[in-house]
Amino acid sequence: MLDILREYWVPLIKQPKSTIRRAMDETSTNCLFVLISLFGITLCLEQAMNRDAGNTTSTPAIIILSIVIGPIMGVIAWFLGSLCTYGMARLFGGVASFRETREASAWATVAYTTKLALFIPMLLIFREENFTSITPDIDSSMFLALLFFLCLTASFVMSIYYFVVYPKIIGEIHEIGSWKGFASIVLIPVVLISLLILVALALN
Structure with a gap:
């Protein structure tokens, strides 16, 4: 399993369209579990940073x-992302099954999960200030402030690149092209968020 992850991790980031089918051919349940778990851990860490969770919770916690x-x-x-993407892709004439969409979506997360390689040194260097709104050590050092800014910029770029890789992968397996792949991924979430905003405005 680890050999498969090592073999396809970087190629999927560099050349997702030409790599995804080979990666899916060797996908196992254990492989999916690792991909999805790492994706979730990365999501949690990023949410903790964005919400300044360290103001109320210790870094070890x-x-x-x-x-x-x-x-x-x-x-x-x-699962929810795969389900929405599968439904929209089929409306656009996609040919892949739900299982194939789930596997492809799991592999697409490598572009996002690569952030863990950035988070680990950030935890060692900036420690609890990664998760707090008050950052005395970073504020008192021009070098640390610049380094922290560069790390946040790199993290943002990785998030954007995830939405470059994911549509290419969906477009490839569904044979609908990258633009329709992108629409398949974002349309339902955008519609749901818009509806929630409208409901919130109406209630207020």
């Missing part, structure tokens, strides 16, 4: 909670 809850979050996000 954040890390432990991410490791425990992350895989569950990953499964939920992966």
